[in-house]
Amino acid sequence: MCHKIAGLKIPGCYQIEGYCAKDIRGKFVKFFDCKTLQIAGMELNFKEIFYTISCKNTLRGIHFQEPRQQGKLIHCISGHVLDVFVDLRKDSPTFGKWDSIELSGEHSISIYLPEGIGHAYLALADSVMCYCCTESFYPEDDTGIIWNDSDLNIDWPLKCVDREGIILSQKDQNLQSFRQWQEKHK
DSSP states (O other): OOOEEEEOSSTTOEEEEOEEEEETTEEEEEOOOHHHHHHTTOOOOOSEEEEEEEOTTBEEEEEEESSSOOOEEEEEEESEEEEEEEEOOTTSTTTTOEEEEEEETTSOEEEEEOTTEEEEEEESSSEEEEEEESSOOOGGGEEEBOTTOTTTOOOOOGGGSOTTOOBOOHHHHTOBOHHHHHHHTO
């Protein structure tokens, strides 16, 4: 029941292949195993676990908390998403860079994002996403960067979106730009 862990392009971000057993009843998925992650050097103490349900074409993010930041273990329970993450750690060699990975309920792949990483996803199908967070949610710390920021230049698969377009919350429509965020943190 070992997990396979691989580093992603942004330091500290990992793809984790969990254990999955399938039979005629369905499947059993174990996407978190503290012993395996400890061997890989990740000491995770989760404060909150929650899930989101998103209709196809929903885009959530780019979200993060400041100053009480969260590390996140993220798993797609059902559906299919393009998961995007942005390095917001000023001392990182990949500061301002983004990476992405497709997550699906069909696979036992999760990702771990450390503190200082902004997170977003586009639901390519109706989806349920589970988040295990190392810090509690604080509404006063909740912030983000607009999903289509020209400086970040994220390559969203908009050809996969229905003609009606992306579904965004009012909050996500009004997030700051990457430059505005940088100005606040000089």
